[in-house]
Amino acid sequence: MTDFSTNNKVVQDNALVNSFGNLDKITIKLFEICVSAINPLKPPLDNTIFLNKRDLFFMFQNTENINYTRFGFYLKRLQKQVITIKKDNGVVLSVVPVPTIQYGTRDDDQQVRIVFNSEIMPFLVDLRKNFTQYPIYDLYGIKNKYSLILFQLAYAHHNRNKPFSEEFTHFTVSVSELREITGTTNVLPLWSSLEQRVIKDSIDEINHAWASIKLHYEKIKTGRKITHIKFTVIPTDYPYHSDKVLQLYKEFVSR
Numbered sequence: 001m002t003d004f005s006t007n008n009k010v011v012q013d014n015a016l017v018n019s020f021g022n023l024d025k026i027t028i029k030l031f032e033i034c035v036s037a038i039n040p041l042k043p044p045l046d047n048t049i050f051l052n053k054r055d056l057f058f059m060f061q062n063t064e065n066i067n068y069t070r071f072g073f074y075l076k077r078l079q080k081q082v083i084t085i086k087k088d089n090g091v092v093l094s095v096v097p098v099p100t101i102q103y104g105t106r107d108d109d110q111q112v113r114i115v116f117n118s119e120i121m122p123f124l125v126d127l128r129k130n131f132t133q134y135p136i137y138d139l140y141g142i143k144n145k146y147s148l149i150l151f152q153l154a155y156a157h158h159n160r161n162k163p164f165s166e167e168f169t170h171f172t173v174s175v176s177e178l179r180e181i182t183g184t185t186n187v188l189p190l191w192s193s194l195e196q197r198v199i200k201d202s203i204d205e206i207n208h209a210w211a212s213i214k215l216h217y218e219k220i221k222t223g224r225k226i227t228h229i230k231f232t233v234i235p236t237d238y239p240y241h242s243d244k245v246l247q248l249y250k251e252f253v254s255r
Contacts, residue, residue, distance in 0.1 A: 001111060003037035003044070004055040006246045008136045010036045013123040014160075017132050017152045019085045021183025025145035026060075030078050031097065032148075033059050034114050036136035040125040047116040053103070054110060058252045059140060075101050075112075085123065088130075095119045132156040134212065137245040141209030147202040149182050154206075154215055158233045168234045172220065175227055191226060195219075199229065210241040 010032050020028050033056060037049040053071065078098055085093045100115035116124070134155045142148055157171035178198065179185045188194045203215045213233050220228040 001050050002052040002055055003049045004033070004051050004136075006135075006137045006140075006249050007242065008036035009133050010136055011038070011040045011124065011127060011131060011133045013127060014130045014132055014156045015085050015087060016083070016120075016123040017156050018181050019083050020149055020152070021181055022084070023081055023145070023183075024077075025143065025148060026074055027078050027081050028145060028148045029059065029139055029142075030056070030074060031081075032139060033136060034098065034116075035124060037114075038116075038124050040127055043121065043125045047118055047121055049114050049116075051112045051114060052110045052253075053112060054253050056112070058249055059136075061252065072103070072105070075103065083120075093119065130160065132159055134159075135242065137242055138209070138211040138213075140245050140248075142205060142211065144202065144205060146182055146184075146198045147205040150198070150202040150215070151206050151211065151213075153181060154213060154231060154233045157231075158213065158235075168232055170230060170232055172228050172230045175229065178229060210244055212236055212241060 012035055023031075034049060034051070037051060038044060056071075079096065079101055081096065081098075082094055083097055085095070087093060095117055097117050097120040098114060099117050100113075102113040103109070104111070132152060132155050134152070138151065139148070142151060153173070154171070158169045161169045161171065173181075175191075175194070176185075179194070182198050184194060184198060188197055199217055203217060207214045213235055216232040216234070218230050219226045220230055222228075
């Protein structure tokens with residue numbers, strides 16, 4: 001039994017998307033895989049979803065060497081993570097999104113039970129505005145933390161400006177906002193390091209992954225200082241990428 005499918009979509013409030021800066025790359029990806037198993041129009045009973053270990057291994061096989069020995073370690077790390085969400089009304093919510101995980105230790109015990117914190121559910125279900133939606137297969141080839149965050153940020157703006165559109169969109173963020181969202185306010189102090197690690201490397205990874213968007217960027221100066229980044233979001237060939245990842249998934253689980 002599994003609630004996972006490569007056709008699942010990650011649907012979440014934009015306030016949640018902007019709160020991943022303090023998380024590590026594996027935790028972000030694990031959490032998004034779990035979120036993709038939730039149908040926002042039909043919330044799971046008791047906030048509980050079920051995955052198969054092979055689902056998780058598949059989503060990481062192209063980017064990480066996760067095996068059964070490391071599996072429990074990563075799940076426990078997910079349980080320890082605290083997300084700080086800034087709501088529209090100015091209230092700050094600090095929450096552990098996944099407090100309960102149950103899994104077997106034998107190789108043949110595949111099922112994983114994930115229970116979401118009730119406080120996080122409003123950010124995942126019955127969303128009417130300001131939310132991000134993207135196919136989970138997009139994350140198959142994306143590995144790095146900054147790539148994951150920048151990808152979600154781009155999709156959030158694309159959904160907001162032209163939801164479900166195949167036309168390209170533009171959005172602009174300040175350098176200070178980009179630092180806050182990516183958790184680099186107090187790291188990578190030099191602009192050259194920020195541009196290389198957070199922007200260039202991330203865009204290169206996203207553009208070479210089987211993702212449903214590609215990104216380009218340009219720098220905007222105020223006086224002599226770079227203060228903003230303008231991104232261009234370009235939708236790609238959805239059916240081809242979806243079918244390719246589904247084929248790889250079928251081959252993986254049949255081994």
